[in-house]
Amino acid sequence: MRRRLVSGRVAAALALAPAALLLGVAFYGFLGWTAAISLTSSRLLPRADFVGAANYAAVMGDRRFVESFGNLLVFGVALVATAALAGLALAVVLDWLDRRGRRTGLAETVFLYPVAVSWLVTGLVWQWILNPSLGLERSVRAWGIETFAFDHLVRPGTALYALALAGAWHVAGMALAVFSAGLRGVDPDLWRAARVEGVGAHRVYLHVVLPMLGPHAMTVLLLLAFGVARAFDLVVAMTGGGPGYATDMPALYVYDHMFARGHLAVGAAAAVVLTLAAAAIVVPYLSLALTRRRPA
Amino acid sequence: MRARRARFSAGEALVWAALGLAGLVFLLPLYVVIVTALKPLAAIVDGSMLAPPRDWTIAPLAKAWSGACIGASCEGLRGGFLTSLRITLPAVAGSVAIGLVSGYALTQWRLPGARLAFALVIVANVLPYQAVLLPVALTLRRLGLFGTVEGLVLVHIAYGMPYTVLLFRNFFIGVPPEIVAAARVDGAGFWGILIHVLLPLSWPILAVAVALQFTAIWNDYLFSLVFGGPNPPVTVRLNNLINDGVGTKEYNVNMAGVLLVAAPALLVYWLAGRWFVRGLTLGGAR
Numbered sequence: 001m002r003r004r005l006v007s008g009r010v011a012a013a014l015a016l017a018p019a020a021l022l023l024g025v026a027f028y029g030f031l032g033w034t035a036a037i038s039l040t041s042s043r044l045l046p047r048a049d050f051v052g053a054a055n056y057a058a059v060m061g062d063r064r065f066v067e068s069f070g071n072l073l074v075f076g077v078a079l080v081a082t083a084a085l086a087g088l089a090l091a092v093v094l095d096w097l098d099r100r101g102r103r104t105g106l107a108e109t110v111f112l113y114p115v116a117v118s119w120l121v122t123g124l125v126w127q128w129i130l131n132p133s134l135g136l137e138r139s140v141r142a143w144g145i146e147t148f149a150f151d152h153l154v155r156p157g158t159a160l161y162a163l164a165l166a167g168a169w170h171v172a173g174m175a176l177a178v179f180s181a182g183l184r185g186v187d188p189d190l191w192r193a194a195r196v197e198g199v200g201a202h203r204v205y206l207h208v209v210l211p212m213l214g215p216h217a218m219t220v221l222l223l224l225a226f227g228v229a230r231a232f233d234l235v236v237a238m239t240g241g242g243p244g245y246a247t248d249m250p251a252l253y254v255y256d257h258m259f260a261r262g263h264l265a266v267g268a269a270a271a272v273v274l275t276l277a278a279a280a281i282v283v284p285y286l287s288l289a290l291t292r293r294r295p296a
Numbered sequence: 297m298r299a300r301r302a303r304f305s306a307g308e309a310l311v312w313a314a315l316g317l318a319g320l321v322f323l324l325p326l327y328v329v330i331v332t333a334l335k336p337l338a339a340i341v342d343g344s345m346l347a348p349p350r351d352w353t354i355a356p357l358a359k360a361w362s363g364a365c366i367g368a369s370c371e372g373l374r375g376g377f378l379t380s381l382r383i384t385l386p387a388v389a390g391s392v393a394i395g396l397v398s399g400y401a402l403t404q405w406r407l408p409g410a411r412l413a414f415a416l417v418i419v420a421n422v423l424p425y426q427a428v429l430l431p432v433a434l435t436l437r438r439l440g441l442f443g444t445v446e447g448l449v450l451v452h453i454a455y456g457m458p459y460t461v462l463l464f465r466n467f468f469i470g471v472p473p474e475i476v477a478a479a480r481v482d483g484a485g486f487w488g489i490l491i492h493v494l495l496p497l498s499w500p501i502l503a504v505a506v507a508l509q510f511t512a513i514w515n516d517y518l519f520s521l522v523f524g525g526p527n528p529p530v531t532v533r534l535n536n537l538i539n540d541g542v543g544t545k546e547y548n549v550n551m552a553g554v555l556l557v558a559a560p561a562l563l564v565y566w567l568a569g570r571w572f573v574r575g576l577t578l579g580g581a582r
Contacts, residue, residue, distance in 0.1 A: 004480060011486035012405035019398040019457060020413070026454040027420040030431035037430060046434065086318075093315055100308065101301035110319045112573060113326070116565035117558045118515030120531050124538055124554050125325045128332070128547065129345070136328075139344040169325065177576045226422050233517040237535060254426040259522060268430060275427040282422050286415060 031275065038268035046264060055269035065270060068248040069277070071160055075247070076228040078164035079171075084220050086168065087175025088213075092205055094176075095183040099191065099201075108180075112173035119170065119227075123237025126166035127153065130238075156246035159239060163247055167234055171227055175220045182216035183209065222285045229278050250274045333357060333552035340547050356548035360556055364549050366537045373537070373553055376530030380514060382445050383529060387452035388509045394453065395460020395505060396498070400490055402461070403468040404476045414465060420458040428455075429522055436523060443525015451523060452513045459512070460505050463575065467501040468494070504575035507568040511561040530557050 041051045059065050090111055094104045114122065129136050132151035140148040152158035186209055194204045232251040235241060241248040250270060257267030302308075328345055333356050335349040362372040402410045432451060433442065441447030471494065479493045520529040534557045538550045565572050 004483065004485065008480070008486045009405050009407060012401040012407055015397045015401045015486065019394050019461060022454045022457055023416060023420055026428065027423060030428040031423065033431040034427050090318065093311055097311065107315060107319060109569060110322050113562065113565055114322065115576065116511055116561045116572065118517065118531065118561065120515070120517045120535060121554055121558045124534070125329055128551060129325060129328055134340065134547065135345055139346045142344050169322065174576050177573045229424055237539070240539065251424070251426050258430055264430060271426040274424050278422060278424050282419055285422060286418055
């Protein structure tokens with residue numbers, strides 16, 4: 001029995017070897033390698049010299065890079081707020097109907113299907129809908145609403161919000177799914193008691209149920225934030241960073257320097273800065289994931 | 297208690313109306329893609345985006361599949377479709393297998409350092425891929441795998457793995473330790489317990505993992521763009537078709553292409569919807 005346990009543990013450790021190898025090399029090893037390249041003068045090809053923090057100074061002194069972070073922030077806050085609020089509103093409505101004994105499966109399917117398509121497809125479709133001459137704007141104007149405007153993607157001042165709208169369509173279902181799981185977990189006795197007391201459903205949601213969804217809100221915010229941090233595909237599909245640099249993102253800046261401009265070291269330095277920024281959301285996520293034993 | 301049906305009220309009618317409106321907004325993109333893909337180009341240029349096609353045609357779909365010009369080649373998305381399938385299927389199998397075995401080993405064998413290992417997996421889940429693109433490119437070149445199907449399979453297994461480990465770890469941590477302990481008393485070893493005791497319990501989470509990995513890998517654009525080489529997966533070709541085209545823009549062919557590329561992921565969602573949703577709430581990132 002004891003020998004069985006020991007040999008089982010040896011087998012378990014061996015079974016973890018592929019994951020450990022990939023994790024050690026492809027994630028932490030490669031991250032270190034990128035950081036090492038950021039300290040060299042590598043241009044088209046990697047060089048093994050050392051230039052200290054010169055590339056970081058170049059990146060932080062580049063207006064394009066600094067502004068791309070500002071863009072990411074505006075786009076990210078707009079997207080996360082829209083998707084989280086839409087997901088919460090839909091989850092509450094579906095939960096309320098559910099409690100009244102209505103069927104809501106079809107509605108859930110409708111709100112969740114965009115999650116299955118890619119960021120790229122999302123971008124390509126919304127680029128078409130937002131087409132200033134042939135898109136939705138023309139269709140609605142043809143109904144007689146002459147002042148309707150939906151050309152936000154081609155105007156520098158609003159393009160980021162048009163991107164955020166498309167992205168929110170893609171991920172709102174994710175927020176809906178997490179909030180719905182939370183609402184389903186509410187103790188039925190609570191609802192029974194509220195009914196006996198004659199308390200209206202809206203007051204129960206507002207004062208009792210919603211405050212209980214704090215951990216779910218945290219999960220939603222972090223989930224959506226990861227999506228935003230990786231929003232390279234959406235921007236490539238919709239604007240390529242334009243008009244001008246109005247929707248430029250750090251991820252585009254990194255790609256551009258590494259694979260189009262042949263300035264590997266600057267791209268690597270930008271990638272390290274982007275990773276450090278992402279670390280700001282990793283820390284709360286880590287504590288959340290490690291303390292919770294049952295998934296949300 | 298949920299089964300008791302409440303009486304229909306005016307307030308509920310309002311709620312349904314609002315819900316219907318929201319549903320229309322969510323369905324609008326799908327509707328626009330489908331009707332655009334089935335119209336002749338003239339009807340798009342002269343008519344409303346929202347109008348249903350008067351002269352239905354599947355010519356745009358046929359052209360997007362096998363005749364549209366992407367760069368110098370005019371063979372449509374067909375070749376990219378095949379490349380994507382040849383990458384996605386083995387990469388799904390590989391990343392799910394690693395996730396299954398690792399999630400099991402991390403939870404049921406009380407290994408020293410399992411908690412630290414899991415923390416490292418979580419952090420890996422949120423690493424921006426831009427931070428590893430360059431080393432991956434250099435390594436693939438060194439291995440002679442740059443721009444090959446095999447190279448992208450390897451990349452997708454490596455970068456899909458933290459997510460599957462997370463999924464299976466979160467599933468297996470909920471399996472009562474008594475089950476495994478009893479099997480151990482009966483003389484079962486590491487692999488015996490996995491295959492005979494836990495696998496029969498695990499098919500829902502396997503479905504979740506396969507559905508989510510399939511859509512994630514099929515939908516990938518960044519890795520496909522950087523490591524795809526001259527014969528890239530279908531997502532890269534689709535973007536080139538729509539955003540790099542020269543000459544007249546064929547919006548109907550573009551949207552037909554979108555429909556073709558989105559179809560496999562939508563099919564998986566349609567077949568595995570419930571599990572798909574469960575995966576979203578179980579795992580976390582992606």
